[in-house]
Amino acid sequence: MVGFIHTPACTQFFSNFNGILPRRPLEEPQGTPYEPWWVHRLSFPALVTFPTYKKTQEITKLITSALQTDARISLDAATMSTAIIIIFLALTMGTSGGAIRPVVTLIPNWGNVLHGDEVTLRCDMPSTVPEESRASRTYHWYKDKSPIFRDQHQQTLRRAPSTLLDSGQYQCRVGASDISDAVTLNVTISSVILQRPPSAIYEGDPLTLKCHHLKEYSSVPPRFFKNNQEIKSQFPDSEFRIQKVDLNTSGLYKCSKQIEFPGRSGYREFSDEFLLSVKELFSPPEIKVTPSRIIAGDNMTVRCDTRRDPLRGGTELHFAFYRDGRTVRGYNVSDTYRVPSSQLEDFGIYTCDVRTASGAVRKMSDGFHNQMYDYTVQNIIRLVISGFVLAASLCLIYFHNKW
Structure with a gap:
């Protein structure tokens, strides 16, 4: 955006505003001084580099205050409209990319885990964002909308072993980027859980379910059910996989597993279930x-x-x-x-x-x-009907006068 503002065409455009807007400094809402945003020929360096995550209301208040307290301002409607457009573009684009959001990924990719499992959360930027030196990137993590204070140069957040206190919604931000969507992690204490992905499942997505128990206990292969009907798994590793789901995949899923506890004879059976609702990717055309x-x-x-x-x-x-x-x-x-x-x-x-x-x-x-619609044929039919009506009318008039 800064490069765009300083192009020759834009410099000529902004030069028309020279002397109209004041040349006074703004202050960040927290009180940190900023460079004047209308320096000289209105190249807007401070406005353009203003962090995009700042609240628009705060910036608007500062600009309004600056305009109202300077007696030299005289803006007509067109000039004000242009200024507002420039401000909007700067706020939405900025140097951080505006709408670019990082993505939080769980490793392994399960939304629910057992107490004591190891979980790693990773903050990734979309591939469309130019790769920069990782050493210069800063990562900011949030849990339930509260910041997690840690080394800002670490891309991952590790929870090992996980506890009940680690349950919650996690988000991240890279530098001054927008904050990511929330990913939910649910840590439970149980003998068996049916693990599933943390995000919503859409038509066409692959689906993997896992009948999971604590590693220190021995078990027999699990059984899977859908709507109380047993479904066979082709995989021996406690997982049930569907390569491509559709709306008919929705239903109540359940897994059952027999576990042997140390010091106890025989196996005990445990189960877990959840309701899967596959979302429609796009509506029928x-x-x-x-x-x-x-x-x-x-x-x-x-x-x-x-x-x-x-x-x-x-x-x-x-x-x-x-x-x-x-x-x-x-x-x-x-x-x-x-x-x-x-x-x-x-x-x-x-x-x-x-x-x-x-x-x-x-x-x-x-x-x-x-x-x-062939209006030519329709017009001919109408003309013929009109002719008959006219002829009948003339005949009635003729015979009426004759009698």
């Missing part, structure tokens, strides 16, 4: 055609309308269109198929197919039958 009434020669637009889940809004979808079962456009990231100057052969039953980039989730729309 629906064909929408505009305009609603089309005649030959009109431009026609066919849209494949679907809604992504907000938490997976970045999912890349591909769209294909069909007319009367035949492909009119193959898979493409555009959800719109356009027909310029439509003709009779462009009409029929349209359907669309939506899938993820990997093809793991695919959904087809219902058919939509669009018809061509």
Whole structure:
């Protein structure tokens, strides 16, 4: 953003404001002095480098106070609007990337663990963020929205052995980035737990469940159930895996395991269960055609309308269109198929197919039958009917006068 502000075009643009805005310093809400944000030709260095996690209300209050206390200001509506746009861009973009958020990962990737298990939390930045020297990065950790005071150059947070006090919601921040979404860790005291991933499960995701017990005890292979019906696991390591889930995967899952305790003869059976609800990645598509009434020669637009889940809004979808079962456009990231100057052969039953980039989730729309409205034929019919009505009227008038 700083580089953008200092480009020649922007320098010329901001130079038009020279002398309009005051040249007085701002102070950070905590009282730390900042460089003037309108230094000389309004290059806005302090505003641009202002940490993006500062509250917008505090910055707005400071700017408003500065403007109101300087008698030299005379801003018309257009100038004020431009200034507000510049402030908004600086606040949302900034040097930290604004919307860039780190991601908290659990290692191993279980949302629930037993008391005494080892757990490591790692704070990762998205791959789209340029790699910088790790030594210069600072990591800030939070548990239940309260900061965890520790070495800020450590990317991981280790809980070994874990205790009940480690249960909670964890977040992290890298430098001045936005704070991550929360990841929940649940530590329990039990003989057997059914472990599952910490985050929500969506259509197309792989799913692994584990019937877990303390390592110091011996056990026999577990049994898994879904809705009280036993399901067979193909893996001998106490895990049940599904390569790709769908909405039908939802249900009540349970595992049962026999454990032998030291000093006791025989095995005792323990179980745990949880309700799995698979979330819809995107809604079933629906064909929408505009305009609603089309005649030959009109431009026609066919849209494949679907809604992504907000938490997976970045999912890349591909769209294909069909007319009367035949492909009119193959898979493409555009959800719109356009027909310029439509003709009779462009009409029929349209359907669309939506899938993820990997093809793991695919959904087809219902058919939509669009018809061509031939106003020429309609006008001829209307003209003939009008002619008959006129002729009948003239005949009635003629015979009425004759009688």
